[in-house]
Amino acid sequence: xxxxxxxxxxxxxxxxxxxxxxxxxxxxxxxxxxxxxxxxxxxxxxxxxxxxxxxxxxxxxxxxxxxxxxxxxxxxxxxxxxxxxxxxxxxxxxxxxxxxxxxxxxxxxxxxxxxxxxxxxxxxxxxxxxxxxxxxxxxxxxxxxxxxxxxxxxxxxxxxxxxxxxxxxxxxxxxxxxxxxxxxxxxxxxxxxxxxxxxxxxxxxxxxxxxxxxxxxxxxxxxxxxxxxxxxxxxxxxxxxxxxxxxxxxxxxxxxxxxxxxxxxxxxxxxxxxxxxxxxxxxxxxxxxxxxxxxxxxxxxxxxxxxxxxxxxxxxxxxxxxxxxxxxxxxxxxxxxxxxxxxxxxxxxxxxxxxxxxxxxxxxxxxxxxxxxxxxxxxxxxxxxxxxxxxxxxxxxxxxxxxxxxxxxxxxxxxxxxxxxxxxxxxxxxxxxxxxxxxx
Amino acid sequence: xxxxxxxxxxxxxxxxxxxxxxxxxxxxxxxxxxxxxxxxxxxxxxxxxxxxxxxxxxxxxxxxxxxxxxxxxxxxxxxxxxxxxxxxxxxxxxxxxxxxxxxxxxxxxxxxxxxxxxxxxxxxxxxxxxxxxxxxxxxxxxxxxxxxxxxxxxxxxxxxxxxxxxxxxxxxxxxxxxxxxxxxxxxxxxxxxxxxxxxxxxxxxxxxxxxxxxxxxxxxxxxxxxxxxxxxxxxxxxxxxxxxxxxxxxxxxxxxxxxxxxxxxxxxxxxxxxxxxxxxxxxxxxxxxxxxxxxxxxxxxxxxxxxxxxxxxxxxxxxxxxxxxxxxxxxxxxxxxxxxxxxxxxxxxxxxxxxxxxxxxxxxxxxxxxxxxxxxxxxxxxxxxxxxxxxxxxxxxxxxxxxxxxxxxxxxxxxxxxxxxxxxxxxxxxxxxxxxxxxxxxxxxxxxxxxxxxxxxxxxxxxxxxxxxxxxxxxxxxxxxxxxxxxxxxxxxxxxxxxxxx
Numbered sequence: 001x002x003x004x005x006x007x008x009x010x011x012x013x014x015x016x017x018x019x020x021x022x023x024x025x026x027x028x029x030x031x032x033x034x035x036x037x038x039x040x041x042x043x044x045x046x047x048x049x050x051x052x053x054x055x056x057x058x059x060x061x062x063x064x065x066x067x068x069x070x071x072x073x074x075x076x077x078x079x080x081x082x083x084x085x086x087x088x089x090x091x092x093x094x095x096x097x098x099x100x101x102x103x104x105x106x107x108x109x110x111x112x113x114x115x116x117x118x119x120x121x122x123x124x125x126x127x128x129x130x131x132x133x134x135x136x137x138x139x140x141x142x143x144x145x146x147x148x149x150x151x152x153x154x155x156x157x158x159x160x161x162x163x164x165x166x167x168x169x170x171x172x173x174x175x176x177x178x179x180x181x182x183x184x185x186x187x188x189x190x191x192x193x194x195x196x197x198x199x200x201x202x203x204x205x206x207x208x209x210x211x212x213x214x215x216x217x218x219x220x221x222x223x224x225x226x227x228x229x230x231x232x233x234x235x236x237x238x239x240x241x242x243x244x245x246x247x248x249x250x251x252x253x254x255x256x257x258x259x260x261x262x263x264x265x266x267x268x269x270x271x272x273x274x275x276x277x278x279x280x281x282x283x284x285x286x287x288x289x290x291x292x293x294x295x296x297x298x299x300x301x302x303x304x305x306x307x308x309x310x311x312x313x314x315x316x317x318x319x320x321x322x323x324x325x326x327x328x329x330x331x332x333x334x335x336x337x338x339x340x341x342x343x344x345x346x347x348x349x350x351x352x353x354x355x356x357x358x359x360x361x362x363x364x365x366x367x368x369x370x371x372x373x374x375x376x377x378x379x380x381x382x383x384x385x386x387x388x389x390x391x392x393x394x395x396x397x398x399x400x401x402x403x404x405x406x407x408x409x410x411x412x413x414x415x416x417x418x419x420x421x422x423x424x425x426x427x428x429x430x431x432x433x434x435x436x437x438x439x440x
Numbered sequence: 441x442x443x444x445x446x447x448x449x450x451x452x453x454x455x456x457x458x459x460x461x462x463x464x465x466x467x468x469x470x471x472x473x474x475x476x477x478x479x480x481x482x483x484x485x486x487x488x489x490x491x492x493x494x495x496x497x498x499x500x501x502x503x504x505x506x507x508x509x510x511x512x513x514x515x516x517x518x519x520x521x522x523x524x525x526x527x528x529x530x531x532x533x534x535x536x537x538x539x540x541x542x543x544x545x546x547x548x549x550x551x552x553x554x555x556x557x558x559x560x561x562x563x564x565x566x567x568x569x570x571x572x573x574x575x576x577x578x579x580x581x582x583x584x585x586x587x588x589x590x591x592x593x594x595x596x597x598x599x600x601x602x603x604x605x606x607x608x609x610x611x612x613x614x615x616x617x618x619x620x621x622x623x624x625x626x627x628x629x630x631x632x633x634x635x636x637x638x639x640x641x642x643x644x645x646x647x648x649x650x651x652x653x654x655x656x657x658x659x660x661x662x663x664x665x666x667x668x669x670x671x672x673x674x675x676x677x678x679x680x681x682x683x684x685x686x687x688x689x690x691x692x693x694x695x696x697x698x699x700x701x702x703x704x705x706x707x708x709x710x711x712x713x714x715x716x717x718x719x720x721x722x723x724x725x726x727x728x729x730x731x732x733x734x735x736x737x738x739x740x741x742x743x744x745x746x747x748x749x750x751x752x753x754x755x756x757x758x759x760x761x762x763x764x765x766x767x768x769x770x771x772x773x774x775x776x777x778x779x780x781x782x783x784x785x786x787x788x789x790x791x792x793x794x795x796x797x798x799x800x801x802x803x804x805x806x807x808x809x810x811x812x813x814x815x816x817x818x819x820x821x822x823x824x825x826x827x828x829x830x831x832x833x834x835x836x837x838x839x840x841x842x843x844x845x846x847x848x849x850x851x852x853x854x855x856x857x858x859x860x861x862x863x864x865x866x867x868x869x870x871x872x873x874x875x876x877x878x879x880x881x882x883x884x885x886x887x888x889x890x891x892x893x894x895x896x897x898x899x900x901x902x903x904x905x906x907x908x909x910x911x912x913x914x915x916x917x918x919x920x921x922x923x924x925x926x927x928x929x930x931x932x933x934x935x936x937x938x939x940x941x942x
Binding site: 105106107108109110133134135137139140142143144146147171172173175177178179181182185186188189 | 511513575576598599600601603604605607608610612613617620634635636637638639640
């Protein structure tokens, strides 16, 4: 009897482990479309990381390189706070994690070659010894950080570079496109770069591009005192990763055709789309929005629209995972039925991403000197969001907040007394966060 | 007349002055240029090393690319040329030109794989092609198929993955803060932009002291070294430098000597310290099991009943005797390490002969086993005073167990006691091989086991006598080795009451 119970318990434990897989969804903004005409609509493909016990880090070990700017401009409070933040991060790591610390100014130094975090005291003392000097060899710093991470590259853990810089890269390659290419290369190796911009003198285009192409995080930290909090959030994120190397394949059917992907890199050619994500954290939902052209449908007829497949490395089980899902669409001549079928979560995501797109357009306009046009774009975006908020069956806090933000940005972007540099950095960071469903 | 005199005077004064000045300036300039020559000589080696490192890096990449698959992050595109025609990738795919040809436009009209060698020489079998475009530099590596010379295989490398690895290959030069402030070594790319840099000195328009171009595929790249005048030094500095060098040399020799001395001393001190710490810890750990062995030995004896097998009693006796010995050894070690020892004795009123007899008691069975006769000559049955019986026990224990270890062949250990007006004494003498005259003091030093046949085969910590003497002295007495005809004889003298001089 006892043995049977044991077996049952083991079976249950096994089941719960087996059940810890990511959730894949594919939903149209309205799965019922007006019959008899060709139209475009939105498809949301969502990937949600399974919940890992709150407060507990996932089984994934960290292999992280802290790449810290110690150029002359970091002197004083910035460097002090950066050191504090780095030390706090070290304290969070355990002896199965691997850490390296690279500092850069005009030169690049490996302060701590990649090593298991067993002797925290020595590491903290090393951090204490960092002094500021010189210019900003950002490319060299990231390259050296990558070389350190590469020493212990793991398929069952999180390989990450955390870059902190407060200035323009002025020694070595410095163009956003070069750093962007570097980021895509690193991502192919399974390394992400999270970039933290400190103060008002860094190049936000470069920093967001690097984070974007490598699928890392990005944050704008205006005040040095906020660094510790951001480092904490960044390590929260790294320690919560439950799946990595997510490959997503979509096959569109029934004459439907993907037109574009909203706010995420990826090209659409033909009816088959392949995309990937570097990682997914516990409870985090990342999604892709596709604008899809659907052929004319007969009323009452349902056709398969797309089949979606994702494969990934499950860091909880250490095994590959695979999920599939299909979405279909039906035609109806009843406008009420079309309206009723609306999926609020998809509509919300579309609204938010469209506002991000509008924000990017506004920044482009302002960069070209047309502040008035930029303001107009943002105001329209705010109005669209408000309209969406009213159309949704229940009020959405996210939509509400985005609408308010767009209004604020609209007045700020046309206000010559306001610091555009600061606004641009904060808008860029917010756009990045929304666009990538960053956890913080 | 007067004017002539002044002119003459001026000429006499100014001429040599001017000459001296001119000479000074000349020598200064000479010094400057010779300093530059020297600096060039000093630096060409290290910079050459860096260039070799880049060369080795490129070679490593070439080997890697020949074996690489599409997954390799260094690979952007593979291409294949047969009979001078690009067959892969396909130039047009789905009606649109492959972006590979956009990026590498300008390469294909050159038949670069046939160029290179001098006229009439064989066409090269492998090589690089690099170019500069608005999007950044590009690099292509190609090699002739070893099985089919009409086929050229190539790889367009991922520019930034490649350059990132180059950047990470460049070593740190570990310049100090002051060194870094007056020099700069820069790796410039073909566009004249700094790719990598060591040192923080900003040379402005100053010419490079040294420039060393890189080999293919880094055509147009070069290492450039800049030194600030302070780093170059001038002629007056050269003398200082010479003096500094001589002084440095002298200091170096002296320092080296001192270093060797301190190293040797430090090492042996450290070694001794480690030995003590280790023995100390081990000994401490041994105490608990030993106490249990003794305790359970006694329990076992009690459980044997009224008429035990005589063999069992014998065995038990051995166990107890040996445990006691082990206990004394451990006590010695811990006493030496000053861990378990009270700093001063705790004297109690006692009769001297009784103290000695009690101390000898545990040794009797052991001595008998080794065929040693313990001859007791009591002479202090009336001597009453105050002594710490534990300390006396430890001192005598060390003396007797030495006799047991080293003088068993003498068959006899004599323990004599006596009293004087203000003190008591006990003499432990054996008829063993004795102690050579030169070693009389050395035997009291820690770890001083005499390294001759005397101690060969005998075990011990080499601590006993030192501890015994130390205890005696701190009991305000003394322990000495007495000169004898045969064997060894130790005399322990203690005052009647500690606190009065012995």
